[in-house]
Amino acid sequence: MTDKKRDTPLLDELETGPWPSFVKELKKSADNPMTGDLLGLLERSYEEKIGHWKHGGLVGVMGYGGGVIGRYNDLPEEFPHCAQFHTLRVNQPAGWFYTSDVLRKLCDIWEKHGSGVTNMHGSTGDLVLLGCPTEALEPVFAELTELGFDLGGSGSDVRTPSCCCGESRCEWACYDTMAATHEITNEFQDELHRPAFPYKFKFKMSGCPNDCVASIARSDMSIIGTWRDDIKIDQEKVRQYVASGEVDMRRDVTSRCPTRCMRWDGTTLSIDNSNCVKCMHCINVLHLALSPGDDRGAMILIGAKAPIIGGALLASVLVPFLKMEPPYDDIKELAEAIWDVWGEHGNNRERVGEFIQRVGLGNFLEQIGLDPVPEMVIQPRTNPYIFFESDEEEE
Amino acid sequence: MSQNIPQRKTDIGPPDYKQFLPPVIKKNYGQWAYHENPKPGVLMHVAKSGDRLYSVRAATPRLVSIETIRLFADIADEFTGGYLRWTSRNNVEFLLTDETKIDPLIERLHKEGYPVGGTGPAITNIVHTQGWIHCHSAASDASGVVKSVMDELYEYFVAMKLPAKLRIAYACCLNMCGAVHCSDIAILGIHRRAPQIDHTQVRSVCEVPSTVAACPTGAVRPTTVNGHESVEVIEEQCMFCANCYTVCPAMKLNDPEQDGLSIWVGGKVSNARSEPKFSKLAIPYIPNNPPRWPEAVNAVKNIVEVYAAGARKYERMGEWIERIGWPKFFELTGIEFTKYHIDDFTHAGESYKRSAHLRQVKE
Ligand code: SF4
Ligand code: SF4
Ligand code: SF4
Ligand code: SF4
Numbered sequence: 001m002t003d004k005k006r007d008t009p010l011l012d013e014l015e016t017g018p019w020p021s022f023v024k025e026l027k028k029s030a031d032n033p034m035t036g037d038l039l040g041l042l043e044r045s046y047e048e049k050i051g052h053w054k055h056g057g058l059v060g061v062m063g064y065g066g067g068v069i070g071r072y073n074d075l076p077e078e079f080p081h082c083a084q085f086h087t088l089r090v091n092q093p094a095g096w097f098y099t100s101d102v103l104r105k106l107c108d109i110w111e112k113h114g115s116g117v118t119n120m121h122g123s124t125g126d127l128v129l130l131g132c133p134t135e136a137l138e139p140v141f142a143e144l145t146e147l148g149f150d151l152g153g154s155g156s157d158v159r160t161p162s163c164c165c166g167e168s169r170c171e172w173a174c175y176d177t178m179a180a181t182h183e184i185t186n187e188f189q190d191e192l193h194r195p196a197f198p199y200k201f202k203f204k205m206s207g208c209p210n211d212c213v214a215s216i217a218r219s220d221m222s223i224i225g226t227w228r229d230d231i232k233i234d235q236e237k238v239r240q241y242v243a244s245g246e247v248d249m250r251r252d253v254t255s256r257c258p259t260r261c262m263r264w265d266g267t268t269l270s271i272d273n274s275n276c277v278k279c280m281h282c283i284n285v286l287h288l289a290l291s292p293g294d295d296r297g298a299m300i301l302i303g304a305k306a307p308i309i310g311g312a313l314l315a316s317v318l319v320p321f322l323k324m325e326p327p328y329d330d331i332k333e334l335a336e337a338i339w340d341v342w343g344e345h346g347n348n349r350e351r352v353g354e355f356i357q358r359v360g361l362g363n364f365l366e367q368i369g370l371d372p373v374p375e376m377v378i379q380p381r382t383n384p385y386i387f388f389e390s391d392e393e394e395e
Numbered sequence: 396m397s398q399n400i401p402q403r404k405t406d407i408g409p410p411d412y413k414q415f416l417p418p419v420i421k422k423n424y425g426q427w428a429y430h431e432n433p434k435p436g437v438l439m440h441v442a443k444s445g446d447r448l449y450s451v452r453a454a455t456p457r458l459v460s461i462e463t464i465r466l467f468a469d470i471a472d473e474f475t476g477g478y479l480r481w482t483s484r485n486n487v488e489f490l491l492t493d494e495t496k497i498d499p500l501i502e503r504l505h506k507e508g509y510p511v512g513g514t515g516p517a518i519t520n521i522v523h524t525q526g527w528i529h530c531h532s533a534a535s536d537a538s539g540v541v542k543s544v545m546d547e548l549y550e551y552f553v554a555m556k557l558p559a560k561l562r563i564a565y566a567c568c569l570n571m572c573g574a575v576h577c578s579d580i581a582i583l584g585i586h587r588r589a590p591q592i593d594h595t596q597v598r599s600v601c602e603v604p605s606t607v608a609a610c611p612t613g614a615v616r617p618t619t620v621n622g623h624e625s626v627e628v629i630e631e632q633c634m635f636c637a638n639c640y641t642v643c644p645a646m647k648l649n650d651p652e653q654d655g656l657s658i659w660v661g662g663k664v665s666n667a668r669s670e671p672k673f674s675k676l677a678i679p680y681i682p683n684n685p686p687r688w689p690e691a692v693n694a695v696k697n698i699v700e701v702y703a704a705g706a707r708k709y710e711r712m713g714e715w716i717e718r719i720g721w722p723k724f725f726e727l728t729g730i731e732f733t734k735y736h737i738d739d740f741t742h743a744g745e746s747y748k749r750s751a752h753l754r755q756v757k758e
Pocket of ligand 3: 526532533534566572
């Protein structure tokens, strides 16, 4: 048994089967001693059914508080080459587009300084470089920035914003998600690199309510494309769908409309657009015949999160409709107003969604200067425990 | 080692995506007319100008070596003029305009071990987390479970034969990096034992007040051990969320025999038809059984097959279950309903049935 090539009988079983194998990936980089040791350490976890990573440590690059996750193993004597195995989060280009040329240059940097292992991509969207020794952090960072890449967020800061591919190829995009993401990421570089919030704050941009980047479930500020005017209908193409037998209008379309605002009389499709909730179903099904209207923009929702700490939340409506025009000043100002209030009154490790639940959406709106509108709720309250404020009593 | 290191810059932000877009996208940006899904893993986007963009989607294990990225770069040079992208679910997409190159590209990707599929009414790649490869908090591995499940569900990736799309997600602890809580099927690593406190370590690395404050149920209390400030855990109040461990490394919950997986179903994020919804508990606990987790794999496969047989066209997992009712879901899948399925956290009562609307009750 050499230092690099350790026996990994359990992991080897994961090299078989039709799905791409992460073990094969690790072995492709196993000539690198860090990755060789990682394989050995992982095999140990498979034997013992327990992880061998210690809690993160404070490491980073000079002047940044985020972007690097410190990682040390708990068996450094046996696996010295991955004793320090830090993660660098590299801010991806919007929409995750690359050229072969830039990917090769990224690989060269990572071959020279790190383990050769990556995540394409991490959950938040970053290109993740997995396995960097402490002394290589600064050189990797310097070479990355030379190539035009910067680090993403980690800790209690703005996390790396991400978006669907939007107008780059999707005809349903109601705004330019990639341009908005690029602009907002650049605007908030300081907030992204230097954690100063109560907890993390994520932006995600989806071009339409299909929400391909799960923004409504995963982001503190979710920006979902939508439209205000009528769905565009090409009646001839609708009839072609029906004639070809591909679509049964009642079974597949009108009866699936959540507000039952569609009618098909055998020759013409009509939509009561005032009752359409823009769910996208009919457009998804009749994609050659229907498309979102022309008065396009986005809605802003706030406060989604996973369970930790007080339970999972989906985002809720904050701004029902906004025109999305560069340089997106409305969104920047809104985000800053939210951070001012949450930054001052939020508890440590309290996401903005939990903060709003604690102080009440009504009070929160007042503090950030937005008027309450009925679109923000499913229904008005049912309980009569109203906290009237004294000045209103007098009126 | 520093002679070749360039001058560092800061706060330059991500590179401008425009430099990485293929010419057909630059030309038709925001001017797309419609798209089709001619076969599994292939999307055809047609612009108002009549130009066509083909995207060929292949699975990756998310964890990829630079050798693989270089391979993808070579394949892109050969077939697409060097243009490619990744999707939000860790698939790689090759972006080309020459229709005749699609089949040779698919063949090449299959040969290299990266199958093409994951579009339309199919199961696409499982979004997942780090697991034993890289995280301190993991109750199970991530990549190994994902690989084992997808080996078994492969046929649903390379074909489009489900009633609707089916999104599976995996997270190795309740932190849920990657927010699995709105997936058709979520596999979630769970701890089941209260933290073991290393009092010596508490002294050196933890702050007692913030550790106490971290516990959502108030189970962590300040105490004195051997004359030093420390913490204790009221075990009956612990729900194994590991929040205390996140702020205090001396409170490890990981336990080889007690950690394992749970399965959740019926969530979605898309707004199509019904509103987005959370996944709900299907199976509270499956023991860890590396390297292939057969019990978890079979449980997921069973749910997929029962759904595929029963759901109507366009019906997502959660919509199907709402139509047939939860009692029927448990009956059809043969999954046992236990007291753990009944919520007992904040707002638990909202999930109790408070009406007389029950479907036919079994004898
Ligand atoms: S979210 Fe909508 S606009 Fe964006 S890629 Fe998905 S379907 Fe297209
Ligand atoms: S988008 Fe949804 S709500 Fe609007 S008409 Fe179509 S199916 Fe109905
Ligand atoms: S889900 Fe939990 S264990 Fe898994 S990578 Fe995230 S924090 Fe770590
Ligand atoms: S695991 Fe969660 S519930 Fe248990 S003591 Fe820690 S913080 Fe409290």
